[in-house]
Every structure is written in structure tokens, then in C-alpha cells.
Amino acid sequence: MENAEKGAGESAAERAYRELEETGYGYGPAFRGLSRVWTRGEEVFAEVVLPDEAGGPDGFGVHPALIDACFHAGVFRTDTAGQEQKLVLPFAWNDVRIFAVGATALRVHLSFDGPDVVSLRVADTAGVPIASVGAVIARPVATEQLRAGAGSDWSRDVLFGLEWTEVALSQPVSTPAIPAIPVVQSAADVTALAVSGSTEGAATADLTARAGGAGAQELTAWTLSLVQAWLTEPALEESRLVVVTPSPADPAVAAVWGLVRTAQAEHPDRFVLVATDDRDTARQALPGILASGEPQLALREKAVLVPRLVRAVSAGGADAG
Incomplete structure (x- = not known):
């Protein structure tokens, strides 16, 4: 050697x-x-x-x-x-x-x-x-x-980021009439809804009141029970569950969004996520939300935002696109 x-x-x-x-x-x-x-x-x-x-x-x-x-x-x-x-x-x-x-x-x-x-x-x-x-x-x-590969041409081709973009709903958020879309707060509610047959194609699960002070484990456990119940009812196969939450900037709410996003990936067109700073506004906007076909939305001061992929910004601050 x-x-x-x-x-x-x-x-x-x-x-x-x-x-x-x-x-x-x-x-x-x-x-x-x-x-x-x-x-x-x-x-x-x-x-x-x-x-x-x-x-x-x-x-x-x-x-x-x-x-x-x-x-x-x-x-x-x-x-x-x-x-x-x-x-x-x-x-x-x-x-x-x-x-x-x-x-x-x-x-x-x-x-x-x-x-x-x-x-x-x-x-x-x-x-x-x-x-x-x-x-x-x-x-x-x-x-x-x-x-x-280290230049801007490569950055334009492959680097993207997530941005919340304003869109218009077919029915304005300011519409005063509140639609009669049922609300479920437990797995038992989901079962009762399925038995009644009166879903109108959708139901809502409102976390806005529960989220205040609740931890991630409590919120995700509650949401999971609703998601599982919704998926096990044959009568609800053509219906969507709209999960309404505060901003996912709250870590506990973010965990709920992660859970529901997973359910969305596994069961397309069965769940809708809505973040709002006003639960009444969200309820009034439900017809437009459902008609939009968007799986995730945020309502902020009468504006409706949806997540979109956009060209990333380079380290120097210039738009790579």
C-alpha cells in the first residue's frame, strides 16, 4: 500500500x-x-x-x-x-x-x-x-x-411562493340575507344531518368561538371527529363541509388548517376552509364561497382572498418573474 x-x-x-x-x-x-x-x-x-x-x-x-x-x-x-x-x-x-x-x-x-x-x-x-x-x-x-443554475433565469423558471390574492365572489359578501345552511358542532350533529337529508349540499363547522384560548390538541381533536363523521356518512358524499376558523396565524388554528388540508388532498371537493375576522360575514358569504369552488379562502374586511402560487422574489428584492 x-x-x-x-x-x-x-x-x-x-x-x-x-x-x-x-x-x-x-x-x-x-x-x-x-x-x-x-x-x-x-x-x-x-x-x-x-x-x-x-x-x-x-x-x-x-x-x-x-x-x-x-x-x-x-x-x-x-x-x-x-x-x-x-x-x-x-x-x-x-x-x-x-x-x-x-x-x-x-x-x-x-x-x-x-x-x-x-x-x-x-x-x-x-x-x-x-x-x-x-x-x-x-x-x-x-x-x-x-x-x-445560480442565475436569475433559473429562478424565474422554478422558484415560486404562496400569496393571498383578492378575488370577487359571484354573490357579494355584503349580501344581507343569511342562507339556511346547517351548522354542525359534533359528530352526532353530522349523523343527525345525514339522517334528515336536509344538507342543501353543504354544512358549516364554526371554530371561531372555540379557538379563543383552546390548544392545538383540543381543536384538532374536535375537527378530526367532524371530518371523520362527515366522510363516513354515505348521504353526505355529494356535500361539502365548510370549516370556518379565525386566522391560521394562531398556531392552534394552523394545526386545524393542516389537518383539513390533508383531508382535502385525500378527499377532493368534500371540505372548504375559510378564515375570517367576522363569523357573520363568513356566513353571509357562504353561497358565493361554495359557488367559487375554491378550497381555501380568507375574508378580511369585505375582501375575499385565495392562495395562489406566484413568482418568488430574489434575494436582492427584485421579482424573479
Whole structure:
């Protein structure tokens, strides 16, 4: 086995990160974990240490900075010696196994199956197996592609954010007539409604009074009982339950919104979420809300808002769209 530092004027790590930078990789202090390297034929062995800048290993099977450093030793592979080095990125990971967690230093064995496939075995400093990867398949990427990806053109294509946009309902919010849409406050109410057959295509569940001072567990438990009851009644299959809440800025109400959004995803057109600062206004707006077909709405001072995806704003403050 040959020490990669033998006869060299720089350490293995210094050489590796110099050559990686020349190829197009830029590793900061948190990702410079390569320490020592040896070669044996076409195999590469190394020692890597988790840098202090990367933080501790808690929460990871193997810390990402540590596992990434294992592949930095590939600079010393002999089967591609003399060839022009290409910038490559991992494309597929196969047969990944983790045997132990918490390691901060690894002994590494790299073997290669062609220029684009590498297998990995790692152990701790005592030789106890930590992880193995049957094959990591890499694909070349042009430096120009990465530079383009960081520009505004890429931002315009893929970065979006959520924005509440004002819309007009078919029936104005200010309409004084209050529709006779039934209100349910318990699973028993839902059952009674189903038996009566008088749903008018919808019913409301009003959390605005309950939300004051109630915790997330209490509100979500109450909402869940209504949602489950609503879904188990065949007579209500063509009806929608309108869940009226205060602003989801309240963490407890936000939990309710998360629960109902999940129900909406699993059962389209069965639930409607309405946030309001005035329960009477919300009730007056129910015909327009139901006619709109919107699954989520917010009523604010006679304005009706719905969530829409919009082009994200760049870090500099300019609209990426």
C-alpha cells in the first residue's frame, strides 16, 4: 500500500482540494474532511474526520459532510491517472447500508467500476463497520450549467411562493340575507344531518368561538371527529363541509388548517376552509364561497382572498418573474 503523501511537497488533503478546485468543485471548511490517503493498485484508502465547522453527528446516520469527504479521496484513483478530470455529480445511489451512527472519523475504502461508478466501505477508527454503498453512479456536468443554475433565469423558471390574492365572489359578501345552511358542532350533529337529508349540499363547522384560548390538541381533536363523521356518512358524499376558523396565524388554528388540508388532498371537493375576522360575514358569504369552488379562502374586511402560487422574489428584492 502506497502513501499518497510520499515524496510530495503538500499533504494529501492539500493536493486533493487543490485539484478538486481546479476541476470546478469549491469546498468550504465544513466539507474539507479528508485527512490521509493510500493507494493499492486501483483501490484507494483514506481517513476522513468531521470538521468542527460542520457541527456534530447527532441527527444523522452518517453526517453528510463526512460521507461526502469519503469521495474526495477519488482524486488519487490510478485507473484514470493522466486523463482530464471532469466535473461530475452523484446521479444514483445503490445498496446503501448503515450499520452504526455517531461516527466523527472514518476509515474509507473506495473501489471503482469504470470512470463513473464507485463503491464505498467505511468503518470507524477501531475497524467497526459504519456504512457501505454498493455503487454510486456519477454523471458529468458542465461548469456553465452550474453557473446558469445560480442565475436569475433559473429562478424565474422554478422558484415560486404562496400569496393571498383578492378575488370577487359571484354573490357579494355584503349580501344581507343569511342562507339556511346547517351548522354542525359534533359528530352526532353530522349523523343527525345525514339522517334528515336536509344538507342543501353543504354544512358549516364554526371554530371561531372555540379557538379563543383552546390548544392545538383540543381543536384538532374536535375537527378530526367532524371530518371523520362527515366522510363516513354515505348521504353526505355529494356535500361539502365548510370549516370556518379565525386566522391560521394562531398556531392552534394552523394545526386545524393542516389537518383539513390533508383531508382535502385525500378527499377532493368534500371540505372548504375559510378564515375570517367576522363569523357573520363568513356566513353571509357562504353561497358565493361554495359557488367559487375554491378550497381555501380568507375574508378580511369585505375582501375575499385565495392562495395562489406566484413568482418568488430574489434575494436582492427584485421579482424573479
